[in-house]
Amino acid sequence: MKLIYTDSLVVGAGLAGLRVAIASKERGLDTLVLSLIPAKRSHSAAAQGGMQASLGNTTKGDGDNEDVHFQDTVKGSDWGCDQTVARMFAHCAPKAVRQMANWGVPWTRVTAGPREVVVNAERVTIEEAKEAHGLINARDFGGTKKWRTCYTADGTGHSLLYAVDNKAISLDIPVHERVEALKIIHDGKRCHGVIARCLITGELRAYIAKSTTIATGGYGRIYEVSTNAIICEGVGQALALETGVATLGNMEAVQFHPTAIVPVGILTTEGCRGDGGLLRDCNGHRFMPDYEPEKKELASRDVVSRRMTEHMRKGFGVDSPYGPHLWLDITLLGRKHIETNLREVKEICENFLGIDPADEWIPVRPTQHYSMGGIRTKPTGESPQLQGLFSVGEAACWDMHGFNRLGGNSLAETVVAGMIIGSYVADFCEQQDLVVDTQLVSKFSNELQHEIDELCSGGDGENAFTLKAQMQRLMMDYVGIFRNGPELEVAVTELKELLVRSRNIKLKCTKRHANPELVEALRVRRMIKVALTVACGALARTESRGAHAREDYPQRNDKEWLSRTLASWPNSEDLTPTLSYEMLDVMQMELPPGYRGYGADNAIAHPDTAKRQDEIATIIAGLGDDASREQLQQAIMPFELPEHLRPANQRFHDQTKSTSKGGKNS
Numbered sequence: 001m002k003l004i005y006t007d008s009l010v011v012g013a014g015l016a017g018l019r020v021a022i023a024s025k026e027r028g029l030d031t032l033v034l035s036l037i038p039a040k041r042s043h044s045a046a047a048q049g050g051m052q053a054s055l056g057n058t059t060k061g062d063g064d065n066e067d068v069h070f071q072d073t074v075k076g077s078d079w080g081c082d083q084t085v086a087r088m089f090a091h092c093a094p095k096a097v098r099q100m101a102n103w104g105v106p107w108t109r110v111t112a113g114p115r116e117v118v119v120n121a122e123r124v125t126i127e128e129a130k131e132a133h134g135l136i137n138a139r140d141f142g143g144t145k146k147w148r149t150c151y152t153a154d155g156t157g158h159s160l161l162y163a164v165d166n167k168a169i170s171l172d173i174p175v176h177e178r179v180e181a182l183k184i185i186h187d188g189k190r191c192h193g194v195i196a197r198c199l200i201t202g203e204l205r206a207y208i209a210k211s212t213t214i215a216t217g218g219y220g221r222i223y224e225v226s227t228n229a230i231i232c233e234g235v236g237q238a239l240a241l242e243t244g245v246a247t248l249g250n251m252e253a254v255q256f257h258p259t260a261i262v263p264v265g266i267l268t269t270e271g272c273r274g275d276g277g278l279l280r281d282c283n284g285h286r287f288m289p290d291y292e293p294e295k296k297e298l299a300s301r302d303v304v305s306r307r308m309t310e311h312m313r314k315g316f317g318v319d320s321p322y323g324p325h326l327w328l329d330i331t332l333l334g335r336k337h338i339e340t341n342l343r344e345v346k347e348i349c350e351n352f353l354g355i356d357p358a359d360e361w362i363p364v365r366p367t368q369h370y371s372m373g374g375i376r377t378k379p380t381g382e383s384p385q386l387q388g389l390f391s392v393g394e395a396a397c398w399d400m401h402g403f404n405r406l407g408g409n410s411l412a413e414t415v416v417a418g419m420i421i422g423s424y425v426a427d428f429c430e431q432q433d434l435v436v437d438t439q440l441v442s443k444f445s446n447e448l449q450h451e452i453d454e455l456c457s458g459g460d461g462e463n464a465f466t467l468k469a470q471m472q473r474l475m476m477d478y479v480g481i482f483r484n485g486p487e488l489e490v491a492v493t494e495l496k497e498l499l500v501r502s503r504n505i506k507l508k509c510t511k512r513h514a515n516p517e518l519v520e521a522l523r524v525r526r527m528i529k530v531a532l533t534v535a536c537g538a539l540a541r542t543e544s545r546g547a548h549a550r551e552d553y554p555q556r557n558d559k560e561w562l563s564r565t566l567a568s569w570p571n572s573e574d575l576t577p578t579l580s581y582e583m584l585d586v587m588q589m590e591l592p593p594g595y596r597g598y599g600a601d602n603a604i605a606h607p608d609t610a611k612r613q614d615e616i617a618t619i620i621a622g623l624g625d626d627a628s629r630e631q632l633q634q635a636i637m638p639f640e641l642p643e644h645l646r647p648a649n650q651r652f653h654d655q656t657k658s659t660s661k662g663g664k665n666s
């Protein structure tokens with residue numbers, strides 16, 4: 001078998017993986033990336049609406065800064081996130097968005113003077129500052145206090161991925177395309193690389209590295225209908241799970257996006273509502289203000305998706321051969337706006353629905369969209385259990401999204417976390433020697449070879465495609481937007497049966513090289529395990545938090561459930577994961593749990609909340625009015641960053657406004 005050595009191995013050539021690879025290569029490390037597909041076709045390219053960074057350039061972003069972005073992110077997460085990580089992220093997002101401009105992203109810019117926008121269904125004219133002319137613009141997105149989402153029309157992921165991939169090419173970073181990592185090489189304590197299979201020749205290869213970063217994206221395709229690319233199948237999470245040691249975090253936290261088109265499930269960006277689009281029911285009635293008078297269509301995604309589902313259950317859905325749906329109305333934005341800022345949406349509507357969204361309403365329904373859960377890491381991106389194993393981007397539970405990700409915070413996470421974690425990965429590689437344990441390599445490659453031999457051994461057995469379809473249907477029916485105990489029990493029981501059956505898959509086509517059936521068979525048994533971590537986590541969590549909505553436990557229960565679910569699979573013969581919990585410590589939080597500002601306000605309070613609020617008030621009073629925001633931060637919730645990322649961010653109106661924390665400008 002071919003052994004390939006490198007310092008920094010990155011599995012995944014989406015935005016997150018490439019950004020880590022660039023950080024390694026820029027430090028002079030030998031770096032190599034694996035990908036199922038050419039880098040520029042990675043799922044990141046599909047992102048439409050934009051990335052959040054508190055630049056505060058537009059009038060509607062005036063007063064924005066890291067504090068506001070941090071608070072929106074924590075509230076968006078329904079207090080499920082790691083607040084230290086949310087702080088690291090909010091601090092570095094402005095740096096990342098500017099770096100992307102430097103690398104060639106053609107951000108939409110501010111034009112000084114009057115600008116016509118739609119706010120709450122009305123056309124209003126805002127005035128953009130003369131000093132902001134030519135600076136990076138931002139649009140509104142759900143769950144945010146300010147207009148903060150930087151964008152390139154509605155092709156933001158495409159332009160980001162092209163810029164980042166071109167940067168990787170300019171640094172001569174090799175990407176081994178059409179290669180699938182299927183096993184992590186480890187000794188229970190330390191990760192040494194992966195065993196991968198070439199999807200063209202079928203050859204197995206060992207990639208041996210000082211650090212291995214899993215950046216394989218989300219696991220959306222364990223559901224039947226998803227906005228995700230078909231390669232988002234959760235194999236990266238399964239790789240970690242199958243080590244038996246590494247843990248996955250909050251796998252039950254699965255986001256449903258409010259506006260995917262019916263029936264195919266392709267996304268229309270949140271930018272549609274951010275720019276002023278409305279949701280209407282079968283009577284043409286704009287219903288969101290009835291449920292969410294303050295944020296209306298721009299509450300966070302978990303809230304809007306639930307309200308839409310609730311409204312359809314009351315009989316206000318539009319009947320269609322594909323089940324009920326609602327309408328997204330962007331006609332009020334006008335043709336010019338749609339053809340410049342939402343042109344991908346227009347093309348999607350024309351090509352997949354045969355309608356012109358400047359004239360007609362778009363049929364939409366909430367659809368699986370994002371994986372908040374993933375490979376649990378420390379703030380440095382490293383697995384707490386396996387030294388040298390890192391994870392980043394949607395594959396990871398770093399964990400800045402908790403139980404609900406805000407729109408625009410994922411693209412931002414890929415390049416921000418890629419920048420931060422890339423730096424820690426490089427530090428790690430500089431401090432470590434390359435360890436080559438050939439016995440260990442043989443053990444894992446033999447296991448994979450044996451698995452392939454079994455699948456190809458002929459005879460009667462299960463069909464991989466059938467099992468996958470059954471798993472996807474189960475997840476859709478029983479582990480969806482609203483969940484309850486009896487249905488989750490059904491999901492777990494039937495997924496366990498599918499897992500047993502998946503151990504007896506036999507291929508009809510037994511070719512060892514390019515063979516889609518073999519690819520499917522190797523993936524589906526891993527996907528079912530991932531699906532079980534979602535279903536079991538959801539069944540065990542007897543509360544509602546963010547995207548995890550239990551009809552039988554409708555309250556957020558901070559008293560008992562302010563925790564992160566950890567899932568591991570210590571014994572390969574087990575039929576369910578082992579769950580444990582990492583408690584979130586209110587006494588360490590900068591923002592103790594409270595009301596999000598939208599959605600239901602019926603949480604069961606944590607006993608420490610009031611105590612922590614008092615403690616923070618005492619700290620602020622003790623430091624006095626002259627304290628800098630850095631002193632305050634240090635006293636309330638300090639956080640680490642690589643040194644080059646620590647300097648304060650600057651904004652064009654810094655000179656004219658207060659620099660104290662109270663002034664919300666830093």
Ligand SMILES: Cc1cc2nc3c(=O)[nH]c(=O)nc-3n(C[C@H](O)[C@H](O)[C@H](O)COP(=O)(O)OP(=O)(O)OC[C@H]3O[C@@H](n4cnc5c(N)ncnc54)[C@H](O)[C@@H]3O)c2cc1C
Nearest residue numbers: 012013014016036044047049050181217393394408410411
């Ligand atoms: C339609 C759509 C629109 C979106 N719009 C926005 C938006 O406007 N703003 C926002 O913030 N977020 C948005 N998101 C979310 C965001 O795009 C993703 O979360 C993000 O791009 C994920 O990037 P990533 O680098 O983590 O993974 P990906 O881009 O998914 O890349 C994964 C990589 O891993 C590789 N890979 C996978 N498995 C293996 C394996 N076993 N072996 C080798 N390689 C492997 C793949 O080939 C790929 O290169 C959107 C998502 C969707 C679905």
